[in-house]
Amino acid sequence: xxxxxxxxxxxxxxxxxxxxxxxxxxxxxxxxxxxxxxxxxxxxxxxxxxxxxxxxxxxxxxxxxxxxxxxxxxxxxxxxxxxxxxxxxxxxxxxxxxxxxxxxxxxxxxxxxxxxxxxxxxxxxxxxxxxxxxxxxxxxxxxxxxxxxxxxxxxxxxxxxxxxxxxxxxxxxxxxxxxxxxxxxxxxxxxxxxxxxxxxxxxxxxxxxxxxxxxxxxxxxx
Amino acid sequence: xxxxxxxxxxxxxxxxxxxxxxxxxxxxxxxxxxxxxxxxxxxxxxxxxxxxxxxxxxxxxxxxxxxxxxxxxxxxxxxxxxxxxxxxxxxxxxxxxxxxxxxxxxxxxxxxxxxxxxxxxxxxxxxxxxxxxxxxxxxxxxxxxxxxxxxxxxxxxxxxxxxxxxxxxxxxxxxxxxxxxxxxxxxxxxxxxxxxxxxxxxxxxxxxxxxxxxxxxxxxxxxxxxxxxxxxxxxxxxxxxxxxxxxxxxxxxxxxxxxxxxxxxxxxxxxxxxxxxxxxxxxxxxxxxxxxxxxxxxxxxxxxxxxxxxxxxxxxxxxxxxxxxxxxxxxxxxxxxxxxxxxxx
Numbered sequence: 001x002x003x004x005x006x007x008x009x010x011x012x013x014x015x016x017x018x019x020x021x022x023x024x025x026x027x028x029x030x031x032x033x034x035x036x037x038x039x040x041x042x043x044x045x046x047x048x049x050x051x052x053x054x055x056x057x058x059x060x061x062x063x064x065x066x067x068x069x070x071x072x073x074x075x076x077x078x079x080x081x082x083x084x085x086x087x088x089x090x091x092x093x094x095x096x097x098x099x100x101x102x103x104x105x106x107x108x109x110x111x112x113x114x115x116x117x118x119x120x121x122x123x124x125x126x127x128x129x130x131x132x133x134x135x136x137x138x139x140x141x142x143x144x145x146x147x148x149x150x151x152x153x154x155x156x157x158x159x160x161x162x163x164x165x166x167x168x169x170x171x172x173x174x175x176x177x178x179x180x181x182x183x184x185x186x187x188x189x190x191x192x193x194x195x196x197x198x199x200x201x202x203x204x205x206x207x208x209x210x211x212x213x214x215x216x217x218x219x220x221x222x
Numbered sequence: 223x224x225x226x227x228x229x230x231x232x233x234x235x236x237x238x239x240x241x242x243x244x245x246x247x248x249x250x251x252x253x254x255x256x257x258x259x260x261x262x263x264x265x266x267x268x269x270x271x272x273x274x275x276x277x278x279x280x281x282x283x284x285x286x287x288x289x290x291x292x293x294x295x296x297x298x299x300x301x302x303x304x305x306x307x308x309x310x311x312x313x314x315x316x317x318x319x320x321x322x323x324x325x326x327x328x329x330x331x332x333x334x335x336x337x338x339x340x341x342x343x344x345x346x347x348x349x350x351x352x353x354x355x356x357x358x359x360x361x362x363x364x365x366x367x368x369x370x371x372x373x374x375x376x377x378x379x380x381x382x383x384x385x386x387x388x389x390x391x392x393x394x395x396x397x398x399x400x401x402x403x404x405x406x407x408x409x410x411x412x413x414x415x416x417x418x419x420x421x422x423x424x425x426x427x428x429x430x431x432x433x434x435x436x437x438x439x440x441x442x443x444x445x446x447x448x449x450x451x452x453x454x455x456x457x458x459x460x461x462x463x464x465x466x467x468x469x470x471x472x473x474x475x476x477x478x479x480x481x482x483x484x485x486x487x488x489x490x491x492x493x494x495x496x497x498x499x500x501x502x503x504x505x506x507x508x509x510x511x512x513x514x515x516x517x518x519x520x521x522x523x524x525x526x527x528x529x530x531x532x533x534x535x536x537x538x539x540x541x542x543x544x545x546x547x548x549x550x551x552x553x554x555x556x557x558x559x560x561x562x563x564x565x566x567x
Contacts, residue, residue, distance in 0.1 A: 036311075036314075036315075036552060036553040036554070036555065037552045037553075039553070040318060040319060040322055040551035040552075040553065041551045043322075044322060044551060054323045069267065069270070069308065070307075070308065070311065073270060073274065073308060073311050073312055073315065074311060074315050074553065076274050076312075076315070077274070077311065077312050077313075077314070077315020077316040077319060077553075078315050078316075078318075078319040078553075079319075080274070080277070080278055080315075080316050080319070081315065081316040081317065081318070081319025081320040081321075081322075081323060082319050082320075082322075082323045084278050084281070084282075084316075084320060084323075085292070085319070085320045085322075085323030085324050086323050087292075207278055208278040208279050208282070210274075211271070211274055211275060212274070214271070219265070219267035219268065220261055220265050220267075220268065
């Protein structure tokens with residue numbers, strides 16, 4: 001089993017995790033606006049605790065987005081810096097997929113993941129949970145809550161701080177989602193779990209080739 | 223000591239390796255100017271995103287050019303501020319994480335300290351103390367430099383930076399971004415004496431600047447010529463050149479007057495001029511005449527180090543690292559960071 005360091009700072013939460021022989025060890029903290037102070041010491045301490053050097057790693061997994069632009073930049077820079085410095089590949093993992101992974105513990109056929117994208121929009125995606133593996137259905141999207149358009153037959157669990165906008169989502173959505181949870185953030189532990197599989201599937205890339213998944217690309221109005 | 227320098231504070235990705243024994247080993251620069259040109263100025267979010275794509279490839283390029291392996295780099299310096307917050311964050315995150323991974327001392331450098339020390343990259347650089355005129359798109363400052371890190375701000379622009387005024391007047395005349403080189407080129411064909419623009423804040427004592435009024439004066443001059451039309455880019459080519467000439471003369475002459483005053487005020491005899499506007503040839507010519515008259519010495523960085531670059535950050539960082547200064551694991555990105563709050567060496 002590969003040794004993977006995962007990190008995420010895409011939301012108010014900041015976390016890092018190590019996947020060691022299929023077991024996950026995580027440090028997770030809610031740190032709004034403090035990621036720049038804590039993310040590197042968190043990583044350094046975790047590596048020291050389990051007595052690994054960066055060059056021991058088989059890959060650096062990173063919460064690639066969507067999420068806060070500032071948070072994505074920090075995670076991207078840190079992951080690129082470590083991966084380049086230690087000559088190990090980088091494994092991008094969707095923050096929405098991480099939320100879905102965290103929801104596998106619930107008995108549901110689908111997970112609707114939804115993050116607050118500010119300016120009255122949300123980032124969202126739907127994942128199926130067949131065989132206890134999250135599988136993206138369609139694409140990751142950005143739109144106003146009232147514009148979300150999915151057609152699901154089967155149980156669906158909603159997760160992420162974007163679920164705070166459920167009242168604005170279409171009627172059909174509201175009735176389709178059995179239950180939901182708002183105060184859930186992407187975890188590095190889930191990113192590490194997914195990254196183990198991604199690495200086996202050859203989805204690791206060179207750190208030079210990495211760019212976050214912003215979803216919002218109309219950014220020139222300043 | 224070999225130091226890797228990373229600069230991403232605005233719209234240029236600059237990387238370099240400076241060796242305290244052998245000088246600059248290699249540097250590389252990627253300018254985003256084409257990305258921002260169509261918007262008439264830097265779009266911060268686009269700048270940040272592009273730095274993420276360019277920083278690592280440039281680091282690799284510089285290490286190859288310098289024939290320098292990872293274990294040979296002894297220290298790392300990145301621009302911690304001032305600048306665009308998102309852009310700074312990219313270089314800071316990569317730089318600080320890379321320094322941690324390589325287990326080498328790492329320091330966040332003040333961008334303007336990089337600029338004002340840039341002439342020291344030359345074989346015949348200035349000696350301390352000196353007066354520095356820092357002129358760029360974001361800054362117009364006169365600084366009394368006692369030694370590295372000991373800076374006293376003695377004058378600055380109360381509104382637009384000089385480079386910003388160049389950009390805005392260029393836009394007014396329908397010239398591309400960035401405006402400085404285009405205004406300078408056009409001014410060369412302008413007729414002296416057709417227009418005379420004011421020298422802001424020179425008729426009263428003090429070392430501060432103001433370029434906002436000059437910009438408005440320029441606009442009004444153009445509108446007068448148009449007599450009713452409001453599309454300022456439509457005036458005839460000769461008038462554009464004459465206005466560019468008058469504007470540049472006003473900016474350059476204002477700087478000359480303030481530099482002369484700075485000599486009187488500080489008693490110093492050496493002037494360092496740095497920042498993007500220091501590449502302006504007319505400014506260099508006028509100040510050279512002034513220097514001869516006053517019997518003072520002027521130092522500039524070479525042209526490629528007038529604008530943002532990684533070499534100046536590697537150099538400034540190296541000086542601080544050699545003095546035993548380095549940072550903890552905090553990723554430092556300070557969009558606003560007064561120059562006189564630095565630690566002296």
